[in-house]
Amino acid sequence: MNNKILDVAILGSGFGGLGMATRLKDKGIENFQIFEKSTELGGVWRDNIYPGAACDTEAHLYCFSYFPNLRVSRMYAGQQELLDYLNRFADHFHLREKIQFSSEIIHAAWNNAEQLWDLQIKDKGLIKAKVFVPAWGQLNKAVIPQFKGLENFKGQYFHSAEWDTAVDLKGKKVVSIGSAASAVQYIPEVAVEADHLTVFQRSANWIMPRNQVVFTEAQLDEFEQQPEKFFDSRNYLHNFRENGFDRTQQGTDAQKEGIRVALEHLHKHVQDEELRQKLIPDYEFGCKRILRTDDYYPALARENVSLVTDAIAEITAQGIQTAAGEFIEADVIIFGTGFASQNFNGELDIVGAEDTTLSEAWQDGAAAYIGLTVPSFCNMFLVYGPNTNLNHNSIVSMLEIQHQYIADSVEYILENNASLDVKQQVFEEYNEDIQARMAGSAFSSDCSSWYKNAAGKVINNWPLNVETYRHYTVFNADDFSQGNTAAKSECAYEA
Incomplete structure (x- = not known):
C-alpha cells in the first residue's frame, strides 16, 4: 500500500461514506481515501436487490440537500433508482478517484506512539491515517437464525x-x-x-x-x-x-x-x-x-x-x-430475518488507546457521544452510530448533520495537529440525558425490537426529532481531552 499518511480514512461507500467525503472536500481537505470491500459503491442499495426493494422514506427527503434528486421518478424510490443516484453523486463530486475498491479494512488500532490509526487492508497491507471514520451503517450484516435442521x-x-x-x-x-x-x-x-x-x-x-x-x-x-x-x-x-x-x-x-x-x-x-x-x-x-x-x-x-x-x-x-x-x-x-442491527462495528476489531476493543467497550450495549465518538477511541468518528436511527423522518437528514460535525472536527484536528478524545464525563452525561428522554418513547415500551439490546436498553434510536439532534450536534473542542491536558495521556499529542 501507499506509505503516505492519510488525513482521513473512511470505511464504506454508501450514503454515509460518500456524503462524508463531500463535506471534507467542501473544506478543502483532499488527503483522504474511502475503503470499500466490494467492487462497487452503494452500500445497502448495492446489496439489497430483492424484488420490490425500495425506500419507505419519501425520495424528496431521501437525498442530500446539496445534491437533490430532481428527476427521481416516484415518491418512494426503488433500489436501482437510489443506486443510480449514488453513482451520479460520486461522479458529480469526483469521488471515484478517492475510493479503493476491493479493500476491506480487517483490523484498526490506535497507535499511541505515532498518534495515528493503523489500518490493515485485507491482502494489501497497512495504511496510516490521522482520523478514522467508519461509515458502515446499522443494517449491513444479514442474519439467518440457527433453526434446527x-x-x-x-x-x-x-x-x-x-x-x-x-x-x-x-x-x-x-x-x-x-x-x-x-x-x-x-x-x-x-x-x-x-x-x-x-x-x-x-x-x-x-x-x-x-x-x-x-x-x-x-x-x-x-x-x-x-x-x-x-x-x-x-x-x-x-x-x-x-x-x-x-x-x-x-x-x-x-x-x-x-x-x-x-x-x-x-x-x-x-x-x-x-x-x-x-x-x-x-x-x-x-x-x-x-x-x-x-x-x-x-x-x-x-x-x-x-x-x-x-x-x-x-x-x-x-x-x-x-x-x-x-x-x-x-x-x-x-x-427475511433482518440484520445484526446492534453490531455497529461489524466484524472489524477496532482497538483504542487503552488496548481495549470497541466490542469490549460496548459489551453492555453500544453508546457514543452524539452517536459519533467514544472515549479512548481517539480521532475516530462513527457515521450512523448508536442512538442515531429514526422511526419518523429521513436518516439522510441525520447523516448530513453528522457529516458536518465530523468535517468540523477533522478541520480542528488538522489545524491544531490534535488528537481528540471525548471526555468521559461529557460522554456519560450525554448518554444519561438521552436515555432519560427515551422514557416516554414507544421505543422503550414493552416489546422486543431491533432497537433494543438484550437488557432492554434502546441503543439504536434517537429519542427526539431531527432538528433537536441538529441542536445537539455542534462541534465544541471543550468536549474533548487533547494535548498535554488529556485525561488519558495515551491520546495526548505532545507538541
Whole structure:
C-alpha cells in the first residue's frame, strides 16, 4: 500500500461514506481515501436487490440537500433508482478517484506512539491515517437464525439481503420466514411468481399506507427547471415528518391517530376476519419499526398465499415442521430475518488507546457521544452510530448533520495537529440525558425490537426529532481531552 499518511480514512461507500467525503472536500481537505470491500459503491442499495426493494422514506427527503434528486421518478424510490443516484453523486463530486475498491479494512488500532490509526487492508497491507471514520451503517450484516435442521433442507434458501437471482420461483412452493420491512416489499412480488407462498410471521406490524406518487414528465421538468419547487416539496415533507414524531410518543393524540390510520388500512384491504386478527399487533404503536406499503395486505389475501403465526419447530429435508404439528412443504426458503442491527462495528476489531476493543467497550450495549465518538477511541468518528436511527423522518437528514460535525472536527484536528478524545464525563452525561428522554418513547415500551439490546436498553434510536439532534450536534473542542491536558495521556499529542 501507499506509505503516505492519510488525513482521513473512511470505511464504506454508501450514503454515509460518500456524503462524508463531500463535506471534507467542501473544506478543502483532499488527503483522504474511502475503503470499500466490494467492487462497487452503494452500500445497502448495492446489496439489497430483492424484488420490490425500495425506500419507505419519501425520495424528496431521501437525498442530500446539496445534491437533490430532481428527476427521481416516484415518491418512494426503488433500489436501482437510489443506486443510480449514488453513482451520479460520486461522479458529480469526483469521488471515484478517492475510493479503493476491493479493500476491506480487517483490523484498526490506535497507535499511541505515532498518534495515528493503523489500518490493515485485507491482502494489501497497512495504511496510516490521522482520523478514522467508519461509515458502515446499522443494517449491513444479514442474519439467518440457527433453526434446527436447516442443514438438512434439500431445497434452496437464501437471505433477502443476499438474493439469489439464479433461483427461479415460478411454480415453486416458497416459504418466507419473516414479515417485516424487507419482507413486506418482496412478498407481493414473490406471491405472483410462486405456486404457493407461505409467510411465517413472528409478530404483526403496524403498517401505514404508502400512497405512492409517480411523477409525470411535466412535473420532473418543473423540478429540474425550478428547483425551488422541489425544495418546497422537500421542506413540506420534512416538517410533516417532524410533526409525525409525536406518533412515537406513548399516549399522545398523534399516536392514537397513527393507530387509527393503520387499522383503517388493514380493514380496507383484508376482509377475512381470521386473517385480519393475525395482522393486528399486540404491542405499542412505534415500539417496532412502522412500515409503509400498499400491496402487502392484498398479497396476503391471495388464494395462493398463507400466513402462519405458529413457531418453527424444525426445518426438515422437504420443508418446515411447526410447533403446532403442521408440516409445510417447501422448495425454496427466503429468510427475511433482518440484520445484526446492534453490531455497529461489524466484524472489524477496532482497538483504542487503552488496548481495549470497541466490542469490549460496548459489551453492555453500544453508546457514543452524539452517536459519533467514544472515549479512548481517539480521532475516530462513527457515521450512523448508536442512538442515531429514526422511526419518523429521513436518516439522510441525520447523516448530513453528522457529516458536518465530523468535517468540523477533522478541520480542528488538522489545524491544531490534535488528537481528540471525548471526555468521559461529557460522554456519560450525554448518554444519561438521552436515555432519560427515551422514557416516554414507544421505543422503550414493552416489546422486543431491533432497537433494543438484550437488557432492554434502546441503543439504536434517537429519542427526539431531527432538528433537536441538529441542536445537539455542534462541534465544541471543550468536549474533548487533547494535548498535554488529556485525561488519558495515551491520546495526548505532545507538541
